[in-house]
Amino acid sequence: MLDLPPPPWRTRFAPAPTGYLHLGHVVNAIYVWGLARAFGGRVLLRVEDHDHIRSRPQYEAALLDDLDWLGFEPAAGTTADFRRGPPPRSPSPLRQSDNGERYAAALDRLDRAGLVYPCTCTRRQIAERVGSPERGEELRYPGTCRHRNVDPATTAVRRVFLERREIRFTDLALGEQVQVPAEQCGDLVARDREGNWSYQLAVVVDDFEQGVDVVIRGADLLDSTGRQIQLAALLGRAEPPRFLHHPLILRPDGFKLSKSEGDTGVGELRDAGWSRERVLGEAAARVGLLDAPRPLAVDELAALFRR
Numbered sequence: 001m002l003d004l005p006p007p008p009w010r011t012r013f014a015p016a017p018t019g020y021l022h023l024g025h026v027v028n029a030i031y032v033w034g035l036a037r038a039f040g041g042r043v044l045l046r047v048e049d050h051d052h053i054r055s056r057p058q059y060e061a062a063l064l065d066d067l068d069w070l071g072f073e074p075a076a077g078t079t080a081d082f083r084r085g086p087p088p089r090s091p092s093p094l095r096q097s098d099n100g101e102r103y104a105a106a107l108d109r110l111d112r113a114g115l116v117y118p119c120t121c122t123r124r125q126i127a128e129r130v131g132s133p134e135r136g137e138e139l140r141y142p143g144t145c146r147h148r149n150v151d152p153a154t155t156a157v158r159r160v161f162l163e164r165r166e167i168r169f170t171d172l173a174l175g176e177q178v179q180v181p182a183e184q185c186g187d188l189v190a191r192d193r194e195g196n197w198s199y200q201l202a203v204v205v206d207d208f209e210q211g212v213d214v215v216i217r218g219a220d221l222l223d224s225t226g227r228q229i230q231l232a233a234l235l236g237r238a239e240p241p242r243f244l245h246h247p248l249i250l251r252p253d254g255f256k257l258s259k260s261e262g263d264t265g266v267g268e269l270r271d272a273g274w275s276r277e278r279v280l281g282e283a284a285a286r287v288g289l290l291d292a293p294r295p296l297a298v299d300e301l302a303a304l305f306r307r
């Protein structure tokens, strides 16, 4: 039995509108809605368009259409709410590009606690100092600008100081985890040189303010979890959410499948005449939730997790 909070707990489906919905997203939606229906959770929809250069309105429109077509209905922040234009305040619907004031307020709080500094280091300069990361490793920021008194007017980049702490959590699928964010990535970027709020800042603020207490997402984000727990604590969140990181659709060599390597778009499958049940069954089978592909109805998802 999963160690979930008492119902109704809150989770979210939080796609970035930087491309079309593909089978990897469908796997995530199956976990999010399946677990919520099986164990008394509510699903919020959040459009994660914090990156205003890569996000596009047509991707958002397409992903809302695909969600409707697949039959995934959020409990709050429905696809209709998003189509109605700029949404009201939290908790939901929440589109990150409408939420800049909240991220600015969070950064301000951290700044007043003496935890924020401007940074002018480029990726190349960081790599020159600490060495280029191996494949699959992260570039760790060594804190170069921490005490350099950089004029804040010269750069939009803001980093948040992360003291060295061991973060322990029990992943609901993967078990005990120990992460040391100060050694994995170093001080976190909260805002980048283009003025985008970073994924890490936005997601922590949103999960806190929307009362999300269970985060269900792919295992590619496991390394982000320790830093999100540490940042949430700095922002005053008394208890972090629980996390479940699920399997991804992988290439035969074990690496994550990307769109260009053939992860299939939901729109392409629709155009090719696939039914929604066939798409769901294909996605579920690719991560072992079904032994073999078969048509799977949205109403059957809870049963996949109650076994």
Ligand code: GLU
Pocket: 014, 015, 016, 048, 203, 216, 217, 221
């Ligand atoms: N927006 C992220 C993505 O599309 C998901 C972030 C999360 O679940 O924390 O990959």
